[in-house]
Amino acid sequence: xxxxxxxxxxxxxxxxxxxALAEKLAGQRDADDLVAEMEDxxxxxxxxxxxxxxxxxxxxxxxxxxxxxxxxxxxxLLAGRGRRRLADPVxxxxxxxxxxxxxxxxxGLALAASAYAYWQPCGLPVTSTGGSQATGPHIVTxxxxxxFGIPRECxxxxxxxxxxxxxxxxxxxxxxxxxxAALGLAWLIFVTxxxxxxxxxxxxxxxxxxxxxxxxxxxxxxxxPDGDILGMGIVLGFLFDRFVMPTVLLMLMFCLGMLLSVLLxxxxxxxxxxxxxxxxxxxxxxSTMPWGTYLTRTYxxxxxxxxxxxxxxxxxxxxxxxxxxxxxxxxxxxxANYLIAIGIAGPALLSIVVGVVWRRRGPAxxxxxxxxxxxxxx
Amino acid sequence: MxxxxxxxxxxLMILSVLADKPMHGYAVIEEIRSRSERAIDIPEGTMYPAxxxxxxxxxxxxxxxxxxxxxxxxxxxxxxxxxxxxxERRSWREFVAAVGGVTGxxx
Numbered sequence: 001x002x003x004x005x006x007x008x009x010x011x012x013x014x015x016x017x018x019x020a021l022a023e024k025l026a027g028q029r030d031a032d033d034l035v036a037e038m039e040d041x042x043x044x045x046x047x048x049x050x051x052x053x054x055x056x057x058x059x060x061x062x063x064x065x066x067x068x069x070x071x072x073x074x075x076x077l078l079a080g081r082g083r084r085r086l087a088d089p090v091x092x093x094x095x096x097x098x099x100x101x102x103x104x105x106x107x108g109l110a111l112a113a114s115a116y117a118y119w120q121p122c123g124l125p126v127t128s129t130g131g132s133q134a135t136g137p138h139i140v141t142x143x144x145x146x147x148f149g150i151p152r153e154c155x156x157x158x159x160x161x162x163x164x165x166x167x168x169x170x171x172x173x174x175x176x177x178x179x180x181a182a183l184g185l186a187w188l189i190f191v192t193x194x195x196x197x198x199x200x201x202x203x204x205x206x207x208x209x210x211x212x213x214x215x216x217x218x219x220x221x222x223x224x225p226d227g228d229i230l231g232m233g234i235v236l237g238f239l240f241d242r243f244v245m246p247t248v249l250l251m252l253m254f255c256l257g258m259l260l261s262v263l264l265x266x267x268x269x270x271x272x273x274x275x276x277x278x279x280x281x282x283x284x285x286x287s288t289m290p291w292g293t294y295l296t297r298t299y300x301x302x303x304x305x306x307x308x309x310x311x312x313x314x315x316x317x318x319x320x321x322x323x324x325x326x327x328x329x330x331x332x333x334x335x336a337n338y339l340i341a342i343g344i345a346g347p348a349l350l351s352i353v354v355g356v357v358w359r360r361r362g363p364a365x366x367x368x369x370x371x372x373x374x375x376x377x378x
Numbered sequence: 379m380x381x382x383x384x385x386x387x388x389x390l391m392i393l394s395v396l397a398d399k400p401m402h403g404y405a406v407i408e409e410i411r412s413r414s415e416r417a418i419d420i421p422e423g424t425m426y427p428a429x430x431x432x433x434x435x436x437x438x439x440x441x442x443x444x445x446x447x448x449x450x451x452x453x454x455x456x457x458x459x460x461x462x463x464x465x466e467r468r469s470w471r472e473f474v475a476a477v478g479g480v481t482g483x484x485x
Contacts, residue, residue, distance in 0.1 A: 033442075036449040037426065041404045043448060045422070068421035076427035 013060045014042045017070060024074035034077060042067060096193030103186035107179040114175035177215050184211030388420070388428050390470055393455060393463040396438055400454035403429060429453055437462050 018039050025031040042063045049059035067073070188208035395401065395409045406429070407422050432438045437459035440451050455463065 033449075033451070034426075037403065037451045038423070040402065040445075040448045040450045041422065041426075043446075044404045066422050068423035072421070073423035073426070076424055077430070079427065 013057070013064055014039065014046065017042065017064050017067075021070045021074055024070060025077065028078070038067070038073075096190045100186040100190040103182045103189070107182035107186065110175045110179035110182065114172045114179060177219055180211050181215035184208045184215060187211070387470070388425075389432060390463070390466040391418075392425070392428055392432060393437065393459055393466065396453055396455045397460065397463055400441075400452045402450050402452045406453070432459070 018035055021038060022031060022035050025034055028034065042060075045063035045066065046056070046059045049062050050056060054062065185208070188205055191205045191208060391410050392406060395406050395413070401409065403425055404422075407420075407425050410418055429438070429440075433440055433453065436456065438453045438455050440453045443450050443452060
């Protein structure tokens, strides 16, 4: 007699028992196999009890009773596997967020100062350009220049540093390099402090490492133009400006959007997800939470990023295409600029939107993502 | 007979039952119940950690099949398990004899 023939239905006591067991086994590589094996046992036990004359529901409850408490069973199953259940309340430490925020503010000020040093000598109001120096491909068109009454000589600065006094360019470069380092360090601190799996932290740290590499490369390449005998500085500078810098910035923007998404979530929402800031109560809830479940829930925001990654890549591709379109022109075309703007702002905006939507959906969404999270965290 | 009384002997019973033919977990429990004339009754779920521990130790192995639309895992003893069973049986006989000698009720 199969389960269906016996009249089993979704949501019966055995289903609920198995769901409880699955939650406690979350994070185990063979969790599905374990649950399938237990289900086979419980269904067969039920069938035999029905044959002995019991009703379906009575048989199911008896089968569960004979099988044992899910806490006891899961504990026994997990014993000796090297993956312990979480004994202590889980805490997402706040200090990495605070340090990251401070570094981000510092980086932002440095970028603004860099942009000011870059544009101010030709009289361009910095506020009207939005720190274009820091955004790699410059989102400034000829039309914009004329609209704001900006001197024509400023136009050259959207493509070259040749028209800028060396001292000014150096100050701008130093500030920008500092900003890159601060951004990379901020993200690195944030990522390494998270209780994610090592592989996740490594992947999430890539933008930070790239940013730090960019800062290091800029420091190494910082030299007077006439000292660049072989022109390697110009070549490398070109490559960084056209490819590495936009890529790093795109990734950073995306990651910072993620960070903002995290910050948008309230303490209550974190608590509902099984997370908590220090000093907030939800200890009872956490004390029995299996490590796998906690890890999965911690992963949820990262999953958001993964889900958005294809869109991010698409936007980044558009951005790079935009750079190519505008490469040989004195100023990038309007279309190219729009593509660049979308490519740069899109991922961050997308992350913020996802974060806000995520916050509104709340714990139900967290639960619905759990299974997928477990699959990815394996 | 409760689980505590059986502690330490469950592996021997499982190996003994599986030595005859491959079985899935529920069948192993039923066989132990049957052979003990229902004197041995442990929480059924605790059988699986023991089965998995024996498999991890390389004494038994498992295969998956499908029965009645459900996935079913069956276990069978491998050569190392057979050797271990021989050792365990001898050890058990010695233990019973020793306890019997102390209590005055030799096996």
